[in-house]
Amino acid sequence: xxxxxxxxxxxxxxxxxxxxxxxxxxxxxxxxxxxxxxxxxxxxxxxxxxxxxxxxxxxxxxxxxxxxxxxxxxxxxxxxxxxxxxxxxxxxxxxxxxxxxxxxxxxxxxxxxxxxxxxxxxxxxxxxxxxxxxxxxxxxxxxxxxxxxxxxxxxxxxxxxxxxxxxxxxxxxxxxxxxxxxxxxxxxxxxxxxxxxxxxxxxxxxxxxxxxxxxxxxxxxxxxxxxxxxxxxxxxxxxxxxxxxxxxxxxxxxxxxxxxxx
Ligand code: ASP
Numbered sequence: 001x002x003x004x005x006x007x008x009x010x011x012x013x014x015x016x017x018x019x020x021x022x023x024x025x026x027x028x029x030x031x032x033x034x035x036x037x038x039x040x041x042x043x044x045x046x047x048x049x050x051x052x053x054x055x056x057x058x059x060x061x062x063x064x065x066x067x068x069x070x071x072x073x074x075x076x077x078x079x080x081x082x083x084x085x086x087x088x089x090x091x092x093x094x095x096x097x098x099x100x101x102x103x104x105x106x107x108x109x110x111x112x113x114x115x116x117x118x119x120x121x122x123x124x125x126x127x128x129x130x131x132x133x134x135x136x137x138x139x140x141x142x143x144x145x146x147x148x149x150x151x152x153x154x155x156x157x158x159x160x161x162x163x164x165x166x167x168x169x170x171x172x173x174x175x176x177x178x179x180x181x182x183x184x185x186x187x188x189x190x191x192x193x194x195x196x197x198x199x200x201x202x203x204x205x206x207x208x209x210x211x212x213x214x215x216x217x218x219x220x221x222x223x224x225x226x227x228x229x230x231x232x233x234x235x236x237x238x239x240x241x242x243x244x245x246x247x248x249x250x251x252x253x254x255x256x257x258x259x260x261x262x
Contacts, residue, residue: 003032003196005165005187008039008047009204010261011115014082019261021123023202030200031160032190035119036183037111038075048075048111049166049180055099056107069096076114083122091117105167106175112164112183120162128154128161134168134186136176142168142185144248151193163190181242188248188256199249199256201241206260208233208240230256 058065120127135146165183191199207221
């Protein structure tokens with residue numbers, strides 16, 4: 001089995017959901033999918049995660065957030081309509097209600113959670129809630145061994161699964177998130193739990209590049225890199241992967257492949 005993680009830019013709109021689904025359909029080993037929340041559709045656009053944090057902050061200060069929430073809803077509606085998914089009213093109601101009293105982490109988790117629910121419906125695959133399988137301690141640090149036991153138990157019992165990235169929960173149900181961009185870590189944890197042949201990290205660049213393509217035109221990809229080099233480069237700011245991605249795959253010697261959804 002392969003674990004495929006799709007980043008926010010790969011799920012920013014319904015057309016990109018369709019690309020992701022075609023990628024999954026192209027290889028029957030791609031049966032464990034981890035998703036980020038919908039990201040930017042263009043450089044001026046907003047990430048859903050940022051909109052959710054803004055809704056939470058407005059609600060916590062007793063300000064209305066309906067105009068902000070309309071922007072959240074607009075993103076979901078475009079995705080649902082483009083994919084032919086009906087009845088997303090309950091999903092929007094759940095988000096609106098939760099945002100009234102949510103912690104920042106809970107608010108942000110809705111982006112991944114609902115994106116995964118939409119993807120699961122579109123693929124007709126089971127949805128696995130990260131709150132049940134990604135375990136954080138009461139201090140907000142990942143409990144790696146509990147997470148591996150929970151993830152392995154759940155993922156190995158299913159023929160395929162869609163898992164939201166970025167968040168998890170403590171034993172008492174309190175939601176915690178990784179730091180920004182942490183959906184990559186969830187993907188690596190899932191790959192570790194199922195002993196994946198490969199962890200495919202689908203994004204909007206063709207591999208680990210020698211320079212930032214937003215600054216340098218057509219940089220060449222680095223064909224192969226060791227886990228240690230990858231971790232170091234991510235740590236000092238290479239943006240393609242979260243630095244916490246390396247250790248779960250390194251422990252099992254799982255190759256990590258950075259792929260371009262486009
Ligand atoms: N959605 C989260 C973020 O914007 C996590 C992720 O995309 O990996 O940081």
